Amino acid sequence: VQEKRYDISDRLKLIDQQTLQLFKKAGALAEELEYNLYIVGGFVRDLLLGKANLDLDLVVEGDGIEFARRLNKELKGELDIYHEFGTAVLTLEDGMKLDVATTRVEYYSGIASLPEVELGCIQQDLFRRDFSINALAIQLNGHSFGQLVDYFNGREDLEQGVIRLLHNFSLYDDPTRIFRGLRFASRYGFKFEPRTKELIKQAVDLDVIEKLSNNRLFSKLQLGLQDKYPIKFINLLQEENILSYISPDIRWNEEKEKLATKVVDVLEWLKTLNLSFKFNEWVLYLMVLIWGMNHEQIKEFNQKFNLNKNLSYRLFFTLSFDSLSSRLKAAEDNSEIYYLLEGFAIEDLLLLLIKDFTLKDKVKLYLEELRWIDIKVSGEDIIDFGYKPGPFFQDALQAVKKAKLDGKIVNYQQEQRYLRDYIEKRGE
Ligand code: CTP
Structure with missing residues (x-):
């Protein structure tokens, strides 16, 4: 293995001043x-790709923990030390985080004083x-501030857009690397170098993915769905025959891929409404991905990955999608729209639009207006009219709400009149 060094200090000086100052201090x-x-x-x-990356991983040839302690003394942050790993995490006042690791001690043992071996330490750490x-x-x-150290042709691979494993056992050491590889390939539009592609195929064929716990497997799927190009990521999972390890019941085809491309459009549309919702975009991709599974299959999927209630419900929603969609299409009155959509999560409503964007005006009406509509009359008013509480209270109030949703009444007085008329007509 040949060491190559390139001076990229000019490039490094273009990063934000704060990080640069930090690097200089650490270097000194x-x-x-x-x-x-x-x-x-x-x-x-990411620096070489011209992209920002806020993860700062430092490696020290020496005593990493000692180094982190001394650095923290200067920077006055907070230090968490993990002796068993020889690592430390330094958190600065502004929230910036710095991981400090030690090249492993055993690399040094006995031969620590030889400079070639010191070079070998970072080399081994990288290998x-x-x-x-x-x-x-x-x-x-x-x-040597700003010297790029490259033992494995990483710089050229970055330029060529190539993903290359460093050694043959890498995926057996850590099968999650398969998912990392697909994530980088999708994120940067990179290709696998032929031997790497072969190694992935071999590892998958030998079922290495089954070595991962279900929790880890799901979290690797989630990371991919959260990355920049989730559809490309899913396509790669499909190409590499990995989807069936996630669930044998997943079907991925052109039709579903097309559907997934609508996610972005619907999210753009949502932005124009100026409403704020808290939800996770990746869940929409997951919903599209599992779409088509039956009740039993979804139940199994939820159990396998121990998904929380909210997420489970979102996946089950894919079952009610068809009937809700056709009923919404037929709905004419505001109250009908309201009672159809009431209780569904925003992800569910967005999924409706992903499948059929012509429903957007009804969903918009619901989100912007209908779901806020409330009535001012209550059971108190009915008692004031001289009635004793009974099950018809609920009915009557519901009728008022319906009339209000449909715009037949607007203010409190009208609500009261409507309520009284309704109860009298019912002859309670
Ligand atoms: N790494 C590795 N094998 C893993 C995880 C991490 O070799 N399974 C190494 C890689 O050199 C990686 C570094 O540890 O660059 C830091 O890992 P991490 O911060 O998890 O990932 P990033 O490469 O920074 O990727 P991302 O942009 O997705 O955070």
């Missing part, structure tokens, strides 16, 4: 302690990683 401290200090991983990859594009480091020590 590393000089003082005579440690080699590098920033590694996603930050470096332990998943893909060449993630195995780049930038040195931060004063004298």
